[in-house]
Amino acid sequence: MASRPVVTRVADGAYLVAGTAVNWVVLTDGDAVTLIDAGYPGDAGAVEAVLEGIGYRIGQVEAVLVTHAHIDHVGGLSGLLGRARFPVYLSEREVHHARGEYRQSAGPADVLGRLWRPGFPGWALSILRAGALRHVTLPDARPFPGPGPLDLPGRPVPVPTPGHTSGHSAYHLPDLGAVVSGDALVTGHPTSPAAGPQLLMPFFSHDNALAAASLDALTALDADLLLPGHGPLHRGPVREAVARARERA
Template identity: 35%
Template sequence: MAKRPHQVEHVAPGVARLGDESVNFYLVEAPEGLVLVDAGLPGHRGQAEAHLARDGRTFADVKAVLLTHGHPDHTGLAATAQDAGADIWIHEADAPILADGPRSAMRHAKPERPMISYVLRRPSAFAGPLHMARLGGFTAGPVTGVRTFDAEQRLDAVPGRPQVVPLPGHTPGAVAYHFPDLGVLFTGDALVTRDGLTGHKGPCLVARGFTHDTAAALASLDRLDTLPAATVLPGHGPAFPDGPTAATDQARKYGLH
């Protein structure tokens, strides 16, 4: 069931988790302005607008949207924010997914395994894609005119000056965003704490049914190990307060599925 607007969760100072039990996206309040990390599904628009309105704000107050990757459950409100004036940031390898629309995601980042293999073993695995469809995940239009990067760097033009950390694997352009002053690390789907296909709860890689290159995704965990202590805020599942190294240790123990 989708979260109601009043169920927005404050997961760190200046950081609110929006979305629902299946999908996370985040509103960051930096001294220089508001930032969205990922953009949920189109059906989350009312929740986001209601949350902003509590502080007398609208989407026009969002300065930037940082997309961890191009999958449609993370990009649904990107066009809404862009129309209101926000810059949309994404790794150049995933920008074609945005430009071609959400139905192109499987073509640009084909998963290693068919989803049906998970559904046959665990019928509830189909709940995630069905939820995406119900909240308009496959109906959003293309998004162009975005700002891209192709390597690790600090985004000085974005409030909070986050560090981009490329983590290819889930998609070719998957990244994390580290806000050192806030002590938070947004990992998107490069590392999650809930996998809808397998039902696993705890830090892990997303299953092969939704991941383009699991060997690369596993290798990307090594980069997370080098980051300083921070609360890990994933694209799916609850916050993980024990830092990236503890999260990657659990992910490696769980392995590839």
């Protein structure tokens, strides 16, 4: 059972969707759609419902871009790929993660050991209901077709931001002055007492030092709208959001 999605229209043809404790992004151009991430397995129906709510069908998805291959970002694809066919693109390194050749994620033991902390019990229950313990692989995942802007709705530009996973990518949307940051930079999480730009708790990430260093890639982008993998959208220069996150780290 997934949470009812909350859709925020951030600009013409761009939507941030809050699903079960995770976000995804919808970009449209004419009759075509780019989807960035897809929530938990239980969010698949919500992804499709959101598309229908803004006037599109799952068959109009031209491609799905993935920030990283954690279950809360790729789980919904297991259901969606049974409804329509579309390519799924990630960084070359993250393709191997998506195909199940290795795993870089927090496990049940990491969560169980923290259930005494505020926010953890409710969050854990909600993600369990959404399919957090399922093992989803994407055997047909592909690396990006080329460097620079992708020829897809939104003209997204992949930005390497390894650390949370070894092949994590953010996506710069120059035409919107926006960054889809995935889990490289978030603005909140049910397990965090803080609000605003921040890094996820260390146990969520594979290499925390690299995750912190990868924020440099975001500061170099001309953007004043942050669309994170967790938490609400953030308006203001992304470089300032990075500075705030580093102050909290």
